[in-house]
Amino acid sequence: MLNQPSPLDLTFQALADPTRRALVERLVRGPASVSELAQPLDMSLPAVMQHLAVLESSGLVRSEKVGRVRTCRIDGGTLSLAEQWINQRRMEWASRLDRLGQYLETLKNQGEEP
């Protein structure tokens, strides 16, 4: 991860931490301020901000500051980017198993018929 990490790197890395997933779980229910997000978590405010920075640099979360309160919200597009990557692999994996099954079926039938 030395040479600038890809969006996918950043997104999966962001999701790899339980605290950050908890933040995402909170934010899918609607926007929230930094201290609202920090309140249920058992760590210092700066720690929460660092987690938010990770989420934001991955694109999973966007935020804007008005007055002295920063409001954070989910970016669904980034979420679905990660989902798509997994989905495509799983699809390819499943279709390969399918072809394999069909092939084994033809072998079985060849053994029965003649």
Place this chain on the structure above:
Amino acid sequence: MLNQPSPLDLTFQALADPTRRALVERLVRGPASVSELAQPLDMSLPAVMQHLAVLESSGLVRSEKVGRVRTCRIDGGTLSLAEQWINQRRMEWASRLDRLGQYLETLKNQGEEP
């Protein structure tokens, strides 16, 4: 991640590395030996094995050794576990936006009718 990490932690962590995603992309096309997996990668064999160990401890990959060659294959279940987590958040996020849209629609109609 000090106190034993959850399957989701391990899986997203495993997917956060481009080399490991490349290994997964290779393995969805079918099983392969360690050295087959290492061949296209620009790093030492032990490094590849460490990546495989990460994938295996997450459950994304299983492997068995027969003779002197270890054959690795994808576990689709673990892949879909990660996919489901994302999908559920994205669904919840989308349905909230939907309710919000409907609410705004009713507000608009109330303004027009009377």
Place this chain on the structure above:
DNA sequence: CGGTTGGTTAAGCATGTGCTTTAGTATTCC
């Protein structure tokens, strides 16, 4: 104005991660 609230910055520290090299151990081939 002065205090509280909400957030930010910086520094420091323990532990984790992603490699490397070097030195093995089994298997299989001739």
Place this chain on the structure above:
DNA sequence: GGAATACTAAAGCACATGCTTAACCAACCG
């Protein structure tokens, strides 16, 4: 048996991560 193959184990190192505490700043409140 001896060489080649396929993997494994161990140690070490540079850098990243996930916290902490101790200031600090800016906006609102009375």
